[in-house]
């Protein structure tokens with residue numbers, strides 16, 4: 299009987315095509331919004347969100363305005379629960395909210411290799427470690443800006459040699475460009491010898507992050523610059539708080555797309571069933587039972603929805619994968635990455651919506667008064 | 674026991690204030706292998722009677738059983754299964770599924786039965802052969818003539834080897850020559866394949882091919898002699 303469903307969809311192919319296209323567009327939006335949402339969640343749930351701390355200058359927000367002595371690292375190292383400290387100099391082309399933010403993090407290359415959950419997909423570590431102006435770029439930036447290994451990349455006063463492209467277990471990290479600490483400190487115009495933007499603190503296994511953070515701030519209060527230490531996830535979320543509110547709003551757009559698909563497919567299926575109500579009466583006269591009739595209609599609506607869902611979700615993931623989109627402000631970024639989860643949820647949502655949108659017309663077809671429909 | 678038994682079957686319809694009772698306490702027996710024709714003035718309830726026997730409509734009172742199964746007691750879902758295995762329905766016109774080919778239309782009822790692929794194939798081919806349309810197997814309904822469409826409908830009605838086939842004015846919308854072809858075909862199905870047939874018609878000549886002629890008037894069966902004297 300599938301044959302009947304396929305042939306019916308093919309016979310009314312204009313209608314089928316329009317419905318599938320509409321569904322695809324809506325599911326494209328759903329998936330895009332989903333990836334934004336996912337990026338946001340990963341900000342505070344990523345593997346390093348709770349197990350590392352960021353020490354920043356108190357009451358400062360933009361990375362250019364936070365200036366901490368590099369020597370704080372030695373003091374922090376001595377505090378209980380601290381496994382390691384990585385001083386980081388941050389430079390960004392734009393401190394305000396932007397879709398094409400470029401963020402440089404300068405740190406010791408050996409420490410980057412040892413501490414960050416990143417893997418080179420191009421180039422090699424030794425080139426990065428041996429050249430002063432070498433940089434490795436996250437694949438999101440690389441995709442967005444079309445950067446390849448061996449390229450010279452310049453922005454503002456900074457000009458680096460690309461030694462490799464990396465991917466990271468923490469998606470937002472894929473928006474970063476790593477250079478050596480010295481290089482960024484001595485960049486013309488930054489004038490930050492001996493100063494860094496922030497210290498990233500790695501916690502030992504059993505350390506309580508908030509307790510360690512309080513101890514760090516207490517210890518450094520005696521120093522020339524007061525600090526504010528937070529978990530990395532909290533630090534990033536609060537840096538991006540304006541954006542977080544805005545993006546939080548975007549999930550309504552996701553629900554709206556699902557509603558749109560529901561309305562679209564339900565309308566198409568209702569019309570299709572009403573047009574062919576006599577056909578369903580004939581089928582039932584032949585001996586097709588009400589449950590089988592129900593399934594025939596549901597198969598039709600679900601097929602429309604899933605086809606559109608796969609097309610829209612697939613396209614969204616392709617564009618997300620190639621585009622390397624990110625939104626950021628004040629040196630922190632949210633990455634919009636494609637993921638298997640996103641694809642799976644897109645397909646599952648369209649499957650469920652397909653079934654739901656077919657329910658009413660399916661019941662109508664299954665319970666059609668046969669004699670009246672035949673005449 | 675007769676193959677089809679109607680006992681005290683009544684059916685009324687209400688249209689606003691008015692109540693019509695096309696079937697009023699009707700009794701009927703049809704024996705296995707019979708070819709029964711049913712005539713009567715328009716609106717007397719001939720189609721209604723076929724619909725009740727097929728179980729696509731329900732009587733207000735009375736019982737209908739086919740081959741010992743009381744059709745009137747089955748649920749909608751059970752009725753569908755029962756029809757698939759036991760009843761063929763030949764419509765007057767245009768009741769093929771337009772998106773399916775001749776072969777697929779005839780195959781439909783067999784998909785509802787527990788048959789192997791090869792058994793299914795064999796049955797469809799036999800049915801198409803019986804109606805002489807083997808060479809039109811891959812045509813769509815819109816590519817067939819009215820008479821051919823009707824033959825496909827007949828093949829579909831007999832493919833599941835039902836116990837009873839009902840036909841509602843099967844020649845009603847065909848020209849004289851095509852009508853004759855269909856009559857011959859129905860007669861052959863009855864004689865050669867031993868199919869029990871109940872056929873509604875308005876045409877006395879068509880009714881003549883049946884082995885028993887019934888006339889329905891004012892809610893009751895009258896025998897055909899009385900009917901002729903009444904001028905029905």
Ligand SMILES: Nc1ncnc2c1ncn2[C@@H]1O[C@H](COP(=O)(O)OP(=O)(O)OP(=O)(O)O)[C@@H](O)[C@H]1O
Pocket residue numbers: 670686687688693695713714715716717718719720721722
């Ligand atoms: N669903 C219905 N609602 C109301 N009245 C109905 C309905 N179905 C049939 N009738 C009425 O019942 C009567 C019998 O109808 P039926 O179709 O059985 O007649 P028929 O003998 O087949 O007529 P014809 O020879 O014109 O086909 C008619 O008067 C018809 O108007």
Ligand SMILES: [Mg+2]
Pocket residue numbers: 719720721841
């Ligand atoms: Mg009739």
